[in-house]
Amino acid sequence: MPFRIPTARINWTNSSFLIGTAFVTCTAVPLYLWHFGLDAFQLTLFLAFVIGTGLSITLGYHRLFAHIAFQAKWPVRLVTLLFGAAAFENNALAWVSDHRRHHKHVDHDDDPYDISKGFWHAHIGWILFKLDPEPPWDNVNDLRKDPLVMWQVRWYVPIAVGVGFVLPAALGYLYSGWAGALGAFLLAGVARVTAVQHMTFFINSLCHTVGRQPYSDRCSARDSWVMALFTFGEGYHNYHHEFQHDYRNGVKWWQWDPTKWTIWTLEKLGLVEGLRRVPEEKILLSQLADTRRRLNARLASGHPHLNERLRDMLQRSDAKLHQLGERWAALKSEYAAKAGALKAEYAEKAGALKAEYAERANTQLAEARAALAEMRREIAAALSLLERAGATT
Numbered sequence: 001m002p003f004r005i006p007t008a009r010i011n012w013t014n015s016s017f018l019i020g021t022a023f024v025t026c027t028a029v030p031l032y033l034w035h036f037g038l039d040a041f042q043l044t045l046f047l048a049f050v051i052g053t054g055l056s057i058t059l060g061y062h063r064l065f066a067h068i069a070f071q072a073k074w075p076v077r078l079v080t081l082l083f084g085a086a087a088f089e090n091n092a093l094a095w096v097s098d099h100r101r102h103h104k105h106v107d108h109d110d111d112p113y114d115i116s117k118g119f120w121h122a123h124i125g126w127i128l129f130k131l132d133p134e135p136p137w138d139n140v141n142d143l144r145k146d147p148l149v150m151w152q153v154r155w156y157v158p159i160a161v162g163v164g165f166v167l168p169a170a171l172g173y174l175y176s177g178w179a180g181a182l183g184a185f186l187l188a189g190v191a192r193v194t195a196v197q198h199m200t201f202f203i204n205s206l207c208h209t210v211g212r213q214p215y216s217d218r219c220s221a222r223d224s225w226v227m228a229l230f231t232f233g234e235g236y237h238n239y240h241h242e243f244q245h246d247y248r249n250g251v252k253w254w255q256w257d258p259t260k261w262t263i264w265t266l267e268k269l270g271l272v273e274g275l276r277r278v279p280e281e282k283i284l285l286s287q288l289a290d291t292r293r294r295l296n297a298r299l300a301s302g303h304p305h306l307n308e309r310l311r312d313m314l315q316r317s318d319a320k321l322h323q324l325g326e327r328w329a330a331l332k333s334e335y336a337a338k339a340g341a342l343k344a345e346y347a348e349k350a351g352a353l354k355a356e357y358a359e360r361a362n363t364q365l366a367e368a369r370a371a372l373a374e375m376r377r378e379i380a381a382a383l384s385l386l387e388r389a390g391a392t393t
Contacts, residue, residue: 009129017088018127018197025194029186036183041175045168045188049086053164054196056083058232058259065143066096069247070263071274074148081152086164087196091156092149097137102204103244106219110135115208115220123205165189199231207237215242215286217293225256233257242286243278251283280365331360 060080063069072080081092089095098112105111112131115122143149152159165185172184211222221241228235228249233256236249243251250257266272 006129011128011130015128018124021088021190021194021197024186025191029191032183032186036179038187041180042172042183042187045171045184046192049168049188049192050196052083053087053192054199054232055259055262056080057087057089057196057200058234059262060084061089061092061095062099062234063247063259063263065092065149066099067245068142069245069276070267070272072266072272073270076266076271077146077148081148082159082163085152085156085160086167086193087200088160088164088193089197089200091153093137093140093143093153096143097135097140100139101135103241104139106221106241107208113204115205119205119209122208123201164193168192202227203231203234203237207235211235211238213238213290215239215283215290217290218242228256233259243283245276246278247275248277251278284369 056079060077061084064072064077064080084092084095090098102111102113105114107114107116112135113122113126118125168188169181169185172188173181175184207222207224207227208220209222211224211227213222215223215238219241221237223238224235226235227237233249234240236251236255236257239251240246240249247263248257248260250260263272263275267275
């Protein structure tokens with residue numbers, strides 16, 4: 001049967017805009033650069049709008065509004081709503097509704113950008129064609145109570161055009177007249193929109209196709225440090241799907257995540273608060289479970305005479321970590337009980353109790369890290385045994 005485009009389902013508004021901006025980026029932008037060249041002002045303006053609109057999507061639309069990973073005061077919400085609109089990725093209510101549905105139904109039919117329907121569908125196809133039926137916005141009632149969000153929804157198109165195209169063109173005109181306005185419109189406007197949109201789209205496609213799964217294989221999401229470089233830290237997607245309410249995607253201090261650093265800085269400035277962090281012991285346990293999963297897969301295809309010895313080795317390591325987990329849970333329960341008892345009558349002692357808990361928690365975390373390191377060494381030894389056994393058969 002020949003391939004047929006379902007023309008009745010084409011979203012002509014989205015398709016015209018996405019194809020049109022990509023066409024202008026590939027044709028008019030090179031012609032402008034060939035004729036006028038690229039000066040420092042135009043490059044700076046382009047980068048400023050990439051950062052402004054890109055961070056407004058990752059920090060605002062994604063981590064703030066979709067996942068409520070922190071609370072933000074009105075200046076942060078307003079700026080991210082203005083420049084998020086300028087990314088032309090829909091209004092905040094629609095974007096968040098789609099994204100929450102993606103997390104709830106990832107890799108299944110109700111996932112708007114389900115990777116199992118193909119790379120093209122997950123990347124851009126789901127935007128070019130209307131969903132049938134269109135999903136209701138029944139998962140964003142919390143955002144409907146935010147007057148700034150609803151203001152952006154009502155005035156989305158004028159805000160997007162004004163901030164995304166008119167503002168850079170006006171700045172270019174002030175710099176060097178009509179030639180500057182044209183350059184700013186093409187570079188900081190059209191080309192920037194194309195670049196930022198595909199940064200977002202690649203999270204839905206590439207980060208569900210290529211990369212590692214160090215935390216879980218329950219869905220197709222993968223970590224890619226390469227994608228993190230181009231998406232303000234969103235490339236650590238396996239971690240994000242496992243711990244979606246953490247304000248960090250790159251959880252290690254050295255992982256490239258400008259969005260988490262911006263959120264942290266805004267907290268220090270008093271503009272955001274309530275940053276949500278997944279406890280480190282929970283992350284360690286997730287990594288351990290994934291390591292066990294991968295080793296068990298190797299054992300299943302390995303040599304039966306080694307299996308019993310290796311499984312005994314792993315069970316001993318499991319017991320150590322399980323014991324640490326129980327001690328950690330007991331410590332948290334003890335702290336909660338004491339804090340509740342002291343809160344009303346001995347408020348001044350709460351600080352000392354918190355310090356004591358932090359000290360003991362740090363000690364147990366150090367023990368958990370040591371146990372995990374020991375288990376990784378044992379797993380490495382087990383894999384080495386499997387490889388040597390394979391070489392001799």
